[in-house]
Amino acid sequence: MKVKNPNELTYGMLGFYAGKLGDTSVNISGLDEMDQRQSKAMCGGMGTSGTCAKFIFGEGDSNTEKIDFDEKEMQNVHDELNTAEKGDLITLGSPQLGLDEISDLTAKLKGRSFQKRCMVFLPRTVKEQAQKIGYIRELERAGCEILADCCTCLTPLISKDDVDAVTTNSKSNDPINFLGTVDKKTGIISDKKHPLFRKAIKDTVLVFPSGIGSSVGAYTIYSIKSNNVAPLAMICKKADLTVATGCALANIPLITISDDDILSVHQ
Numbered sequence: 419m420k421v422k423n424p425n426e427l428t429y430g431m432l433g434f435y436a437g438k439l440g441d442t443s444v445n446i447s448g449l450d451e452m453d454q455r456q457s458k459a460m461c462g463g464m465g466t467s468g469t470c471a472k473f474i475f476g477e478g479d480s481n482t483e484k485i486d487f488d489e490k491e492m493q494n495v496h497d498e499l500n501t502a503e504k505g506d507l508i509t510l511g512s513p514q515l516g517l518d519e520i521s522d523l524t525a526k527l528k529g530r531s532f533q534k535r536c537m538v539f540l541p542r543t544v545k546e547q548a549q550k551i552g553y554i555r556e557l558e559r560a561g562c563e564i565l566a567d568c569c570t571c572l573t574p575l576i577s578k579d580d581v582d583a584v585t586t587n588s589k590s591n592d593p594i595n596f597l598g599t600v601d602k603k604t605g606i607i608s609d610k611k612h613p614l615f616r617k618a619i620k621d622t623v624l625v626f627p628s629g630i631g632s633s634v635g636a637y638t639i640y641s642i643k644s645n646n647v648a649p650l651a652m653i654c655k656k657a658d659l660t661v662a663t664g665c666a667l668a669n670i671p672l673i674t675i676s677d678d679d680i681l682s683v684h685q
Contacts, residue, residue: 455518524553
């Protein structure tokens with residue numbers, strides 16, 4: 419870690435960067451003591467990177483490859499995740515917001531309102547606590563939609579028919595999340611936001627950059643195989659842990675190829 423004066427966003431991008439580099443586990447050094455929100459941001463970014471979600475603090479042994487995460491790499495991650503200059507709506511809560519974050523958000527409003535649609539995701543228990551304190555009333559006054567026990571990444575609450583770009587605190591930006599994108603009974607892409615929406619992957623060769631999200635996605639891959647609606651093979655640029663595990667469990671051939679090769683496959 420070579421970035422000076424890191425904030426919550428920095429730790430989220432560090433997690434995303436480290437997760438994409440590691441295969442099964444990464445060592446992370448150069449960090450000061452992190453608070454709960456910084457740790458949450460880093461774990462969230464790493465968990466949604468699509469490859470590795472396990473880390474150990476420290477340098478590692480002498481044979482460990484060392485890669486610096488500096489201002490340049492941070493900017494590269496930012497540019498990769500930031501796909502639009504302006505968002506049509508705002509989503510907050512991936513990972514879901516805690517009571518302290520709701521408190522801070524309410525305090526920063528200072529009587530002001532959001533000028534764009536704003537969706538706030540939080541656990542039901544936190545919503546109930548915030549309701550008693552008065553935070554929910556203030557957020558709703560400011561124009562926020564409060565959503566409990568659902569997720570901005572996995573729950574299809576936003577349609578591409580109405581929205582082109584989203585401003586979010588989520589560190590996730592990956593083509594296929596098998597847990598939330600593929601119907602395990604039919605093998606049809608059920609996420610309205612995905613370019614392959616309503617397409618069946620049964621008996622196809624599925625070509626995609628990489629997977630993302632919860633490791634439960636591996637069991638989704640196993641389920642579509644068990645239900646006889648799986649692809650014949652998968653081709654991707656980088657085999658993340660979820661996809662690799664799922665294909666191994668389901669005995670689905672998995673091939674990784676370069677960026678240039680994957681473009682030629684699409685053509």
